[in-house]
Amino acid sequence: MLTDETYEIFERYLHGELSESEQSYLDQKIVDDPEWAEAFSLYQSVDQHLRFHKQNQEQTEQLKQSLRQIGNETLLEKTNKPIVIQFFNRNKVWLVAASILLLVGLFLFKDGQPMYVDFAQHNTMELTVRGANVTMEIEAQKLFNQGKYQQAESLLKKWLENQPENTEVKLYYGITLLENNHLIEAQKIFKELRTNDLFKNTAQWYLALTALKAKDYKTCETELKQIDSNAPESSKARKLLRKL
Amino acid sequence: MQSTTHPDQKYITALLHNDSKILRELYQKFSGKVVSFIVKNNGDRERAQDVIQEVLVTIYHQAKEKGLVLTAPFDAYFFLLCKRKWLNEIQKFSHSKVTNLDENVSILDDSESMVQETEKYERQSGLYQSMFDKMSEACRELLEKTLVIKSLEEVARIMQLSYAYVRKKKSECMGKLTQMIQNHPEYQSLKN
Numbered sequence: 001m002l003t004d005e006t007y008e009i010f011e012r013y014l015h016g017e018l019s020e021s022e023q024s025y026l027d028q029k030i031v032d033d034p035e036w037a038e039a040f041s042l043y044q045s046v047d048q049h050l051r052f053h054k055q056n057q058e059q060t061e062q063l064k065q066s067l068r069q070i071g072n073e074t075l076l077e078k079t080n081k082p083i084v085i086q087f088f089n090r091n092k093v094w095l096v097a098a099s100i101l102l103l104v105g106l107f108l109f110k111d112g113q114p115m116y117v118d119f120a121q122h123n124t125m126e127l128t129v130r131g132a133n134v135t136m137e138i139e140a141q142k143l144f145n146q147g148k149y150q151q152a153e154s155l156l157k158k159w160l161e162n163q164p165e166n167t168e169v170k171l172y173y174g175i176t177l178l179e180n181n182h183l184i185e186a187q188k189i190f191k192e193l194r195t196n197d198l199f200k201n202t203a204q205w206y207l208a209l210t211a212l213k214a215k216d217y218k219t220c221e222t223e224l225k226q227i228d229s230n231a232p233e234s235s236k237a238r239k240l241l242r243k244l
Numbered sequence: 245m246q247s248t249t250h251p252d253q254k255y256i257t258a259l260l261h262n263d264s265k266i267l268r269e270l271y272q273k274f275s276g277k278v279v280s281f282i283v284k285n286n287g288d289r290e291r292a293q294d295v296i297q298e299v300l301v302t303i304y305h306q307a308k309e310k311g312l313v314l315t316a317p318f319d320a321y322f323f324l325l326c327k328r329k330w331l332n333e334i335q336k337f338s339h340s341k342v343t344n345l346d347e348n349v350s351i352l353d354d355s356e357s358m359v360q361e362t363e364k365y366e367r368q369s370g371l372y373q374s375m376f377d378k379m380s381e382a383c384r385e386l387l388e389k390t391l392v393i394k395s396l397e398e399v400a401r402i403m404q405l406s407y408a409y410v411r412k413k414k415s416e417c418m419g420k421l422t423q424m425i426q427n428h429p430e431y432q433s434l435k436n
Contacts, residue, residue: 004412007419011411015396042422049372052309054391060301063262067300070264071293074271075279 002039010043061124061145068147069117114243116213119236120179125172144172149179167196171203178210186210201231208240217244252318259304271296274319278326286334292326295333299325306365316354324359368434375424383417390414 009026012018018026029036053060125144129137140155156173163169174189187210193203204227211220221244227237258266275296282292299322306312314321376384389399390410400410425431 002419002423004416004419007415007422008412011415011418015411039422039426042425043418046372046422046425047418049309049369050376050387051391053305053369053373054388056305056308059262060304063259063304064297064301066262066264066267067297068293070268070271071275071297074268075275075289075293075296 002035006036006039007043010040014044014047058124062121064145064147065121072117113215113217114212114240116209119212119240120209122175127168144176149176152176153180167193167199171199171206174203174206178206178213181213183210183214201227201233205233205237208237212240220244248313248315250314250316250318253314255318256303256307256312256314259300260307270300270318274322277319277323281323281327282330285330287330291330295326295330299329302362302366302369305369306362310365312362314358316358320355321358321362324355325362328359328363364434367430371425371428371430371434375421375428378424379417379421383420386410386413387417387421 009018009022012022013026026040030040031037125141127137127141129141136155137159140152140159143149143152143155153173153176156169156176160166160169160173170189171193174186174193177183177186177189187207190203190206190210193199194207196203204223208220208223208227211217211223221241224237224241224244227233254266255270257263258270275292278296279289279292282295283289287295303312303322303325376387379387386399386403389402390396393399393402396410396414397407400407403410
């Protein structure tokens with residue numbers, strides 16, 4: 001029979017707090033009682049597993065972002081390939097050559113200027129939501145963290161309408177707009193956030209990213225230069241400035 | 245056991261280190277087959293991208309938590325995982341007709357056992373997490389804190405409670421959680 005006391009013994013075992021006699025008691029129970037043995041093993045497994053996932057959350061999100069980006073590039077983005085094939089079939093060699101030159105040119109251009117996707121790494125959304133009816137908020141965060149920005153946008157918008165003063169929600173809503181290519185609206189949100197001392201540098205960084213996504217490199221540079229040198233964003237800002 | 249590690253372990257290492265160069269290579273080499281399977285079976289490229297990403301994240305978790313070692317080529321292992329995930333999904337949501345069900349099964353003995361391990365790991369994670377989500381808010385909040393902050397003393401200090409009380413409460417919540425897991429039908433099949 002397992003009681004609250006049983007689980008407390010398991011917990012104290014995990015923290016190395018059992019006395020010698022308690023340890024012998026636990027060892028014996030595990031040998032004698034399969035119910036204890038199974039529960040003890042599961043208790044440790046669940047504790048380890050949940051701890052691992054919680055502590056690894058940020059790295060998992062970073063990996064998901066990289067995979068999303070690589071997946072978008074390798075599986076979804078359209079290439080100029082079909083045009084080349086079509087020209088080739090018509091046997092117009094000069095057009096093939098022109099296409100290849102164009103492609104080479106495009107790649108060179110791509111390498112020459114920094115890409116938005118290389119710098120768009122967003123923090124995980126982990127806002128505390130309280131109350132009985134918070135399904136929408138939980139879903140919004142989940143979608144955002146999964147990189148499903150299209151679906152997250154309307155939920156974050158609604159959330160912000162309910163809590164217009166919640167600057168964190170505003171930031172994530174702005175990021176969602178940026179991801180969904182609503183650049184003007186995103187810019188408006190980040191400019192509003194810039195007036196808040198706590199969010200000033202983050203908003204400034206995102207204004208730079210908005211300009212980068214619009215391929216407005218000059219504005220991007222100006223925005224980056226306004227980030228405080230001791231702000232957490234300053235190192236990535238310097239990195240991006242070097243590439244501009 | 246070092247000699248049994250397959251050279252494709254480099255893809256596991258790339259997941260662990262978020263190495264975009266090798267991960268790009270992984271996508272270029274192995275995703276085409278998955279995409280065409282999913283597209284042929286009532287899916288589209290976007291769904292294929294989701295399936296590939298979910299499978300890679302599971303592999304990453306298993307590698308990081310349990311030290312997954314690849315003993316078979318990545319190609320077959322990865323394809324089979326993606327394929328079975330997709331088949332599970334479409335069977336869950338519709339009665340769509342599935343083609344190519346038996347493709348490649350006979351040559352996958354080595355990969356099969358690895359696939360089973362990874363699927364077991366994923367089901368176990370899913371079960372633990374879904375039972376955790378069903379717990380009371382008070383339990384979830386306390387456990388969340390104890391998972392992030394290693395020392396219970398620190399949790400007690402932050403929550404302005406006594407150490408003994410926090411330890412007791414944590415063990416009660418964990419006890420409830422383990423019982424919920426044990427009472428779930430999925431648990432029995434995971435044990436075997």
